[in-house]
Amino acid sequence: MRRTTIDETGGASAVEKILAAADPPTAVFCLSDEMAMGAIRRARELGAGVPEDLSVVGFDDHDPAAPFGLTTMRQPVRETGRRATCHLLDSIADANGGETHETAPVDLVVRDSTTPPWA
Numbered sequence: 001m002r003r004t005t006i007d008e009t010g011g012a013s014a015v016e017k018i019l020a021a022a023d024p025p026t027a028v029f030c031l032s033d034e035m036a037m038g039a040i041r042r043a044r045e046l047g048a049g050v051p052e053d054l055s056v057v058g059f060d061d062h063d064p065a066a067p068f069g070l071t072t073m074r075q076p077v078r079e080t081g082r083r084a085t086c087h088l089l090d091s092i093a094d095a096n097g098g099e100t101h102e103t104a105p106v107d108l109v110v111r112d113s114t115t116p117p118w119a
Helices: 008-019 033-045 077-093
Strands: 027-029 055-060 071-074 107-109
Touching: 008 027, 008 033, 033 055
Parallel strands: 027 055, 055 071
Antiparallel strands: 071 107
């Protein structure tokens, strides 16, 4: 079984399958902005309006998200990477240390790829 990639190609492939369902959803949340952009492009190629028929949300708020009009979850990517590296180095230094859990802040940045659900 082929896995969906977390890029534009993966987003396009996933949304094609989603829209082919008997009762497709009205919204999708993608694992990355790139995946969301691929999903939007493919949905429009298939004749689905975004956001009229399908709302799409990405994750990261990378630079292309704003000009693309992508609603996305903004996360502090560099800070999250820095913190993950610190946790990894700490765990290597202390092999008997326990698991570390940390919550990173995210913000919803609403743009043109979403609309309120309809009844």
